Amino acid sequence: MVLVVLDHDGSKLRKSALEGVTRGRKLAEVLGGDVVGLLIGPGADAVAEEAKNYVSKVFTVTGADFETYTAEKWAKAAQAAAAAAGAKAVVAPASRTGRSWTPRLAYKLDAALLEDTLDSWAEGDKVFATRYSFLNRVLEKQAAGLPAVISVKPNTTPLAEPAGAGTVEPLSVELGELERKVEVLEKIVESGGKVSLTEADVVVTGGRGMGSAEAFEMIEEFADLLGGAVGATRAVIDAGWRPYSEQIGQTGKTVQPTIYFALALSGAVQHQAGMNKSKVVVAVNKDPDAPIFKESDYGVVGDVHQVLPAMIEEVKKLKSA
């Protein structure tokens, strides 16, 4: 039996959930048993109607205790579902929150943790995974025994297709003392954009060379035009021009879109760790010696304030053609 913890936004499954189902099915082929799902938090009951098309059973954990996320509560819920399902392996999204609760679960289950994996599979009673390490510069293959907790890097895995109707089973999870030690006082919702940065096919990132917060309006326009998301470098976040949630790099988000625009940024190693697996990298910088050019497929040496407006016009022409 394989348990897949399904990420959702309260009304529908996220893309990462369907990546998780694909991974779960692949593991179950060898480990045996069904793939079961778990939905936690507000909206789980509604989303279960969609989710049951992908797995044989959907556990839902809802109620006042699960209105807000904490690593302790989510790990507890996943532990309860893993026990109810008799799961040998648990698959979860390697989102920021996913990576904060899965280590707790692995410890609870005395399981191996395979973190932020690109692919995963089972052979006999062992599980294997590939992942990046050393600031995204090394590809490694890991092996572990069962049970195992596997987190799935976003945008690495084909989305699962529906496979018939499963059942829905509400699971009641009682919180202990540990799960009541964190109190959420305030949510800071950042209008980060319409497209999720880690799931976007196009990412347009601006660096310090943009010069001002206002200059990012141009980046927003370009990203909107391409249906992409806006990213920013650490320097831009420090300057207060953009919110933390848009930071790309070792300490921000890791993205691997089809096309990555690096605009007016030099390309420090820490930044590259967040984007160096993008399919096509495009740089614009006025400094011909900027390190980012060596890491790019295409580049323009020039002033971003002149080049970017022209790029916007060219894309508009292309779209209307």
Added chain:
Amino acid sequence: MKYVAIIRQVPDGESKIKVEGGQVDLSGTTMILDQMDEYAVEEIIRLKEQHDGEAVVVAFGPERTEEAMRTALAMGADRGVLITAAGYVDPITQAAALAKVLAEEAPDVVFTGGQQADWDSQALGSATAEALGWPVITWTTAFELEDGKAKATHDLDEGAEVVRVELPAVFTAQQGLNEPRYPTLPGIMKAKKKEIKKIDAAELGVGGSKVEIVEQQIMELERKVKIIDGTKEPAAAAAELIKLLHEEAKVL
């Protein structure tokens, strides 16, 4: 109060790494205190300066980790405890060992870096918290003590939130939490005399690694590096760029 930073020694991101026989070979690579752990060390030193108490650094790693620990001591931490073990040990197993030391130290606040620059792992803080039965707050960008509890701001997938946490608890550091200080010369001199207690991981009765690294390879994508000069005619360069993306790369 007592504050602990869990630290690690990692390759300097700017230095080259190589693979020998299917495994990363770090001989000859410059090793440093993980830059993410610097925020953790800085935070516990500040806590000690503001509220009194003791700032202790704890690590799990090979003998050479002592160098990184000396850097933390030179920044201003009081003493260190190093659990020594050779080779790769996964974070869940490390957490079990660290928890034994931390349970004895009984700190109020534990900080560590949000992500490790060698294993690219985010697990150590959360796993250690679980091993101790303490809460964890990841990617902390602001922290203060308030009436015996901690008030912290931390990053989520989208946006952030402010939480109040009962202590003891574990926090992982995000960039922006503070501005880590550089060790001063007197600090470096003093650090040489500060205590580092070493414990063999085997003495803690913790099992071997649950995860094995079967094979590693350097994975740097080959880039085309087609650079257009747009210094004189930016509009023409932009047109050429978009054409290349559309017709050659076929991504637009």
